[in-house]
Amino acid sequence: xxxxxxxxxxxxxxxxxxxxxxxxxxxxxxxxxxxxxxxxxxxxxxxxxxxxxxxxxxxxxxxxxxxxxxxxxxxxxxxxxxxxxxxxxxxxxxxxxxxxxxxxxxxxxxxxxxxxxxxxxxxxxxxxxxxxxxxxxxxxxxxxxxxxxxxxxxxxxxxxxxxxxxxxxxxxxxxxxxxxxxxxxxxxxxxxxxxxxxxxxxxxxxxxxxxxxxxxxxxxxxxxxxxxxxxxxxxxxxxxxxxxxxxxxxxxxxxxxxxxxxxxxxxxxxxxxxxxxxxxxxxxxxxxxxxxxxxxxxxxxxxxxxxxxxxxxxxxxxxxxxxxxxxxxxx
Numbered sequence: 001x002x003x004x005x006x007x008x009x010x011x012x013x014x015x016x017x018x019x020x021x022x023x024x025x026x027x028x029x030x031x032x033x034x035x036x037x038x039x040x041x042x043x044x045x046x047x048x049x050x051x052x053x054x055x056x057x058x059x060x061x062x063x064x065x066x067x068x069x070x071x072x073x074x075x076x077x078x079x080x081x082x083x084x085x086x087x088x089x090x091x092x093x094x095x096x097x098x099x100x101x102x103x104x105x106x107x108x109x110x111x112x113x114x115x116x117x118x119x120x121x122x123x124x125x126x127x128x129x130x131x132x133x134x135x136x137x138x139x140x141x142x143x144x145x146x147x148x149x150x151x152x153x154x155x156x157x158x159x160x161x162x163x164x165x166x167x168x169x170x171x172x173x174x175x176x177x178x179x180x181x182x183x184x185x186x187x188x189x190x191x192x193x194x195x196x197x198x199x200x201x202x203x204x205x206x207x208x209x210x211x212x213x214x215x216x217x218x219x220x221x222x223x224x225x226x227x228x229x230x231x232x233x234x235x236x237x238x239x240x241x242x243x244x245x246x247x248x249x250x251x252x253x254x255x256x257x258x259x260x261x262x263x264x265x266x267x268x269x270x271x272x273x274x275x276x277x278x279x280x281x282x283x284x285x286x287x288x289x290x291x292x293x294x295x296x297x298x299x300x301x302x303x304x305x306x307x308x309x310x311x312x313x314x315x316x317x318x319x320x321x322x323x324x325x326x327x328x329x330x331x
Contacts, residue, residue, distance in 0.1 A: 002032045015092050018085040020054050020128075027051035058082050062128040067151045067178055069130035072194070073213045078135050078147060086131035086174050087119045093170070104281050107307030114312040115175070122178045129174050132195045136171040141195045143209030148217075149174055151181035151191040161225040161253075161330070162190040162218050164211070166241075168232030168260065171198045176231060179315055183322035187330045190223065202230070202237020203262065211245045219249035226250045227326070231311060232283060235260025239291075242268045254329055256322060258311050259283050263291040268298065273325045275302045275318055277310030300325055 005028045012025045027050035034044025062082035071078050094112055097103050103111065122129070132147035141147065149172065153159055165180045167173065177193035184191055194214045196207050211228075218226060226247060230238030235257040242255050243266055255272040260283045272295055276288045285303075292301045302321035306313040 001028070002036060005029045005032045011092060015088070015095055017088045017091075020058055020085045021088040023050060023054035027054060055083060058085070058128060062130045064126040064129040064174075066154065067122075067126050067129050067149060067174060067181070069132055069174070070148050070150055072146055072148045073144070073217050077130070078140070080138065080140075081130040081132055081134045081147060082128075084131070084134060086129070086133060087123075089133060090119075090173060090175070091115065104307070106279060107277075107282055107309060110306070110313045111309045114309065114315070118175045118179060118312050118315065122175055126178065131174050132172045136195055136198055139197075141197055141210075143206050143213060146210055146213070147172065147195045148214065149177040149191075149193040151178060151193075153185060153188040153190060155188075158222060159188055159190045160223060161187060161227075162192055162223045163227045163229055163256070163326075164214055164218070165191060165193045166202050166207075166211070166228075166230035166234030166237050167193060167195065167200055168230075168234045169198075169200045171195070171200070176311070179311065179319070180229065180231075180322075183319040184227075184326060186323045187326045189227070189326075190218075192218065200233035200237070202234060203240045207237055208241060208245055211241050215245065215247045215250055224249075224251060225253050227254045227256060228252065229256035229258065230260060231258045232260040232308065235283075236262040239265040239268065242270065254325075256325075258318065258322075259308055261288055261291050263287050267295055270298070271329065272299045273302065273322065274299055275304065275311075275321050277306040277308060277314075278303050279306065280308045280310070282308040 008025050027047045030043045030047025034041050059082050069081050094115055135147050163184045172193055172195040181191035194210050196210055228238050228242055239261045252270055254270050255268050258275045274292050276285055292299045304310050304314045304317040311318050
């Protein structure tokens with residue numbers, strides 16, 4: 001256990017984890033020292049107590065103020081999603097991707113700072129939250145048993161409109177769903193972010209069935225109008241599934257594609273907003289612009305500074321573009 005504790009301590013010093021992340025590192029370190037050093041057994045018990053305190057605190061309080069992680073379609077919660085703070089794993093993965101040059105530098109120049117800022121904003125507004133990323137990487141997501149982040153609009157007891165936001169590659173993360181929820185506050189809509197696997201292949205059968213189950217759940221909750229949205233791979237999936245997945249009992253009001261679209265997909269029969277980073281190389285801006293030209297009058301194009309991660313790097317401009325378009329649609 002000691003090498004694991006030392007490794008986690010080094011990673012924590014490198015990344016800068018959450019309070020609960022430091023609690024896990026300190027608790028494991030104390031447990032190891034108590035087992036290794038003769039006459040220091042009390043450190044073992046102190047470390048174990050700290051680990052149990054962190055776990056129990058997160059299990060009880062990691063629910064968020066307006067943001068919840070539900071186990072759909074039946075409802076309820078997966079307790080495993082509350083054990084680890086999303087910030088810890090996400091920032092570690094982001095550092096690793098940049099270190100190994102798996103992300104283009106032109107797109108990821110400000111990614112880390114933007115990601116840290118997004119977590120700060122979400123933590124200030126929501127407190128401790130659960131994350132579907134845990135269940136995703138444990139392989140627990142399926143079309144008949146999946147996690148969905150649900151963000152309720154402030155001051156709206158029973159919203160009639162929802163935005164379904166499909167995540168991108170790497171899985172479903174609360175921080176991205178929360179950012180989208182801030183953009184849709186202006187129309188008092190419920191934001192729902194369902195989960196598929198880490199690759200975010202929404203165009204495959206699991207993605208199609210998951211969206212179908214999400215629509216059915218929304219209809220059962222009294223939702224009558226819905227917008228379909230997606231980020232990166234989720235945008236590509238949304239541009240395909242908008243034609244493929246029926247939505248009985250729901251009026252599909254529009255499509256929102258952020259940093260991603262399947263450019264060969266048929267032209268959607270609903271108004272479409274496309275938000276794109278000017279220097280995106282992962283979902284090339286030139287291809288997205290060609291897709292928008294194909295859509296003609298059905299499309300509204302909003303180009304913002306930045307690359308593929310503009311949704312976080314320039315969150316205020318993205319938020320404004322989405323919010324303005326939605327308010328115009330809901331007049």
